[in-house]
Amino acid sequence: MSAALIEVEHLTMRFGGLLAVDDVSFSARPREITAIIGPNGAGKTTVFNCITGFYKPTIGRLTVQAGDRAMLLERMMGHEIARKAGVARTFQNIRLFSGMTALENLLVAQHNRLMRASGWSVLGLIGATSFHQAEAAAIETARGWLERIGLLADADRPAGELPYGAQRRLEIARAMCTAPRLLCLDEPAAGLNPRESSELNELLVSIRDRDSVGVLLIEHDMSVVMSISDHLVVLDYGRKIAEGAPAQVRLDPAVIRAYLGAEEDEVPHA
Amino acid sequence: MGLRLATMLKDAAITAFVAAALGIFIVGFRTADTGSGLGFEYHFVDLAIAVATVFCGRLGLSLAANGLRWPSMALGAVLILVGVAPMRMPSDFLHWFVALGGVLLIGRGIWPWATDAVASVQTRPSGERAREIGTKWFGWILLAAAVLLPFMPFVDQKTMDLSVLILTYVMLGWGLNIVVGLAGLLDLGYVAFYAVGAYSYALLSTQYGLGFWVVLPVAGMIAALFGVLLGFPVLRLRGDYLAIVTLGFGEIIRLVLLNWVDLTNGPAGIGSIPGPTLFGAVFSETPPAGQRSFSEMTGLAFNANHRLIYLYYIILLLALITNAFTQRMRRLPVGRAWEALREDEIACRALGINPTNTKLTAFAVGAMFAGFAGSFFAAKQRFISPESFVFIESAIILAIVVLGGMGSQIGIVLAAVLLIGLPEWFRELGSYRMLAFGLAMVLIMVFRPRGIVAHRRPSILLHPPNGGGAR
Numbered sequence A: 001m002s003a004a005l006i007e008v009e010h011l012t013m014r015f016g017g018l019l020a021v022d023d024v025s026f027s028a029r030p031r032e033i034t035a036i037i038g039p040n041g042a043g044k045t046t047v048f049n050c051i052t053g054f055y056k057p058t059i060g061r062l063t064v065q066a067g068d069r070a071m072l073l074e075r076m077m078g079h080e081i082a083r084k085a086g087v088a089r090t091f092q093n094i095r096l097f098s099g100m101t102a103l104e105n106l107l108v109a110q111h112n113r114l115m116r117a118s119g120w121s122v123l124g125l126i127g128a129t130s131f132h133q134a135e136a137a138a139i140e141t142a143r144g145w146l147e148r149i150g151l152l153a154d155a156d157r158p159a160g161e162l163p164y165g166a167q168r169r170l171e172i173a174r175a176m177c178t179a180p181r182l183l184c185l186d187e188p189a190a191g192l193n194p195r196e197s198s199e200l201n202e203l204l205v206s207i208r209d210r211d212s213v214g215v216l217l218i219e220h221d222m223s224v225v226m227s228i229s230d231h232l233v234v235l236d237y238g239r240k241i242a243e244g245a246p247a248q249v250r251l252d253p254a255v256i257r258a259y260l261g262a263e264e265d266e267v268p269h270a
Numbered sequence B: 001m002g003l004r005l006a007t008m009l010k011d012a013a014i015t016a017f018v019a020a021a022l023g024i025f026i027v028g029f030r031t032a033d034t035g036s037g038l039g040f041e042y043h044f045v046d047l048a049i050a051v052a053t054v055f056c057g058r059l060g061l062s063l064a065a066n067g068l069r070w071p072s073m074a075l076g077a078v079l080i081l082v083g084v085a086p087m088r089m090p091s092d093f094l095h096w097f098v099a100l101g102g103v104l105l106i107g108r109g110i111w112p113w114a115t116d117a118v119a120s121v122q123t124r125p126s127g128e129r130a131r132e133i134g135t136k137w138f139g140w141i142l143l144a145a146a147v148l149l150p151f152m153p154f155v156d157q158k159t160m161d162l163s164v165l166i167l168t169y170v171m172l173g174w175g176l177n178i179v180v181g182l183a184g185l186l187d188l189g190y191v192a193f194y195a196v197g198a199y200s201y202a203l204l205s206t207q208y209g210l211g212f213w214v215v216l217p218v219a220g221m222i223a224a225l226f227g228v229l230l231g232f233p234v235l236r237l238r239g240d241y242l243a244i245v246t247l248g249f250g251e252i253i254r255l256v257l258l259n260w261v262d263l264t265n266g267p268a269g270i271g272s273i274p275g276p277t278l279f280g281a282v283f284s285e286t287p288p289a290g291q292r293s294f295s296e297m298t299g300l301a302f303n304a305n306h307r308l309i310y311l312y313y314i315i316l317l318l319a320l321i322t323n324a325f326t327q328r329m330r331r332l333p334v335g336r337a338w339e340a341l342r343e344d345e346i347a348c349r350a351l352g353i354n355p356t357n358t359k360l361t362a363f364a365v366g367a368m369f370a371g372f373a374g375s376f377f378a379a380k381q382r383f384i385s386p387e388s389f390v391f392i393e394s395a396i397i398l399a400i401v402v403l404g405g406m407g408s409q410i411g412i413v414l415a416a417v418l419l420i421g422l423p424e425w426f427r428e429l430g431s432y433r434m435l436a437f438g439l440a441m442v443l444i445m446v447f448r449p450r451g452i453v454a455h456r457r458p459s460i461l462l463h464p465p466n467g468g469g470a471r
Helices: A044-051 A078-083 A102-108 A111-117 A122-126 A129-148 A164-176 A194-209 A222-228 A246-250 A253-260 B002-028 B044-065 B069-084 B092-123 B127-151 B157-182 B191-208 B212-234 B239-259 B294-298 B304-331 B333-343 B345-350 B355-381 B391-404 B409-447
Strands: A006-015 A018-028 A033-037 A059-066 A069-072 A087-089 A182-186 A214-218 A231-236 A239-244 B029-033 B038-042
Touching (some): A018 A044, A033 A044, A033 A222, A044 A059, A044 A214, A078 A087, A078 B345, A087 A164, A102 A164, A102 B333, A111 A129, A111 B333, A122 B304, A129 A164, A164 A194, A194 A222, A222 A246, A231 A246, A231 A253, A239 A246, A239 A253, B002 B029, B002 B044, B044 B069, B044 B092, B069 B092, B127 B157, B127 B304, B127 B409, B157 B304, B157 B409, B191 B212, B191 B239, B191 B355, B191 B391, B212 B239, B212 B355, B239 B391, B304 B333, B304 B409, B333 B345, B333 B355
Parallel strands (some): A018 A239, A033 A214, A033 A231, A182 A214
Antiparallel strands (some): A006 A018, A006 A059, A059 A069, A231 A239, B029 B038
16 A cells, blocks of 8 residues: 555534534545545535635645655645645536636646746747747647547637536646646536546546546546545545445445435345 | 508607607707896707607618618618708707718618628638738738828827827726736726826936936836735735725825825926937927937927827837737736636636736736836826826726727727727817717627627637647
């Protein structure tokens, strides 16, 4: 078992009187797909928002292993989490730059690298060669991703005009263009038809195997969760109720109770 | 058919009645000084002509709406003929009014054809490309016209004055476009940076004797510094809240200028600001001691218009620099980050873009161009006072950006010509000119709700239309 990519320890998030996440600990390893599942209101998105810096946790420690350094996410500013710790995310309701083209979306994701190459715009303004090379490389990266998600022909169309499934894939590609260590996906299969959903599975598996990126996933679609995830974390009412391999979690009585609301004595014992 | 005509006539009659009822107090009566106090003047002929025009206009519109396009256009032609006919009407404005009614009817007749034609061009595969080329050529033609304007035979001093004014607003519009159009930060106090630039030049030139070309970059820097100073605390705010704070900042700067009498001379303003020089030559008939005049340098006879033409070219150059700079920035990472920030700030943060720094650069760059424009304004006017930097200026610049189409450079030129030019050209209409101004704004918002040029051109293409891939 390799070292954890991200370690979540005793994460607690309180909104006034509401305890949204209560002492949750788990870890996700590199080159693995870790899925967080649970009924509505279980606190999955809150965990995500803590990891990606949109909320500051009330209690808890979030450690990311970046090379040989450990970084504490809860001490970082929102935008530094993506830039320094290499944690990228997508959103439950797609947040593309809808007026900008698909290509532009992918270039904005490479902002920090390009900004350095453009000498904070000074080199870019005078048209230095080094900047043009960096930009060409960025376009190549973007082209590669557009090809992988099957949107090469639509590169110059505004992102908002693309079909829904294409927007989902583009948002994932955009997050990947930041060259992350950990990719956090908030319900990527929501609203997809079965074919699009299986395409998404392939994309996520290839991100895990080809790009060697750890994937953290919130998902309701059990066909996605069961077929591709290596590790499952189950939340209910803000608490972790089970963790483990999919086959094992599926049979966990506490999980079945949380999903089906069955009485304890009705749950068949495995 | 007969029934429909009857309905239309009835409809037109009702409209005419409403017009008469509204107009009787506005047009029909007027107070006048009779020598022994205020009395009434009666203008029932005016009212009758106006009501008749409204009647014909409404009838024509109904005809066009029922497919009778030709009779409607014929009615429009009659109205135009009556409007331009050399017969005596009680006021010039009525000529305008009647003729405009006719133009409206003809326009209504042509409109369906025009939109069909435009739609058919746009749906053709070459349409997108045709529009690209059209915009490009339109820009170059506009530029050529602007460069040649001072040498046109019909151009007099008044036109030149107006052109300088319009170009100043074009430049301010382009500067504000960076903040509002690209970065999406609603700035209602843009005129503050314009004021900072103007006072920077006025003070540095009158107190320390520095010339225009030396102070110009300095004024831009000072204005940019003010942009950062304001931006730092307030850019965490969004939308309406940011607008309110910038509005306040605009007022604060004006009030400081008004009340810091030791520095700014308060409401009395700063006078005798030197104008810009050309290689050390001043534009005046009798140059001050130690300086030579433009007419001495070139051997041309002194002409007061030389100064105006020179000012015109300076502001044209400054505006073009603003444009070139903005176009270039748009293709750089920072420009794309500005647009991304306008689209979705949260997504930007998730991609590792520092929103505060990105907004600050937009604010500073926008302020810098306002500073340039401000020092030009001071050099042109040779007298500035806080009265030139009131809120309505900010509002007009913002209106230019919004009406032009957020983020569109050429749209801003058109909007500036409309918004600054119209009130000046219609000065003959007297108190009706603001009515024409308002009408223009309403028409733009009705027909082009997203601005005159709403089309956004991508900053980079993977598949350029003329073949080949990206660079």
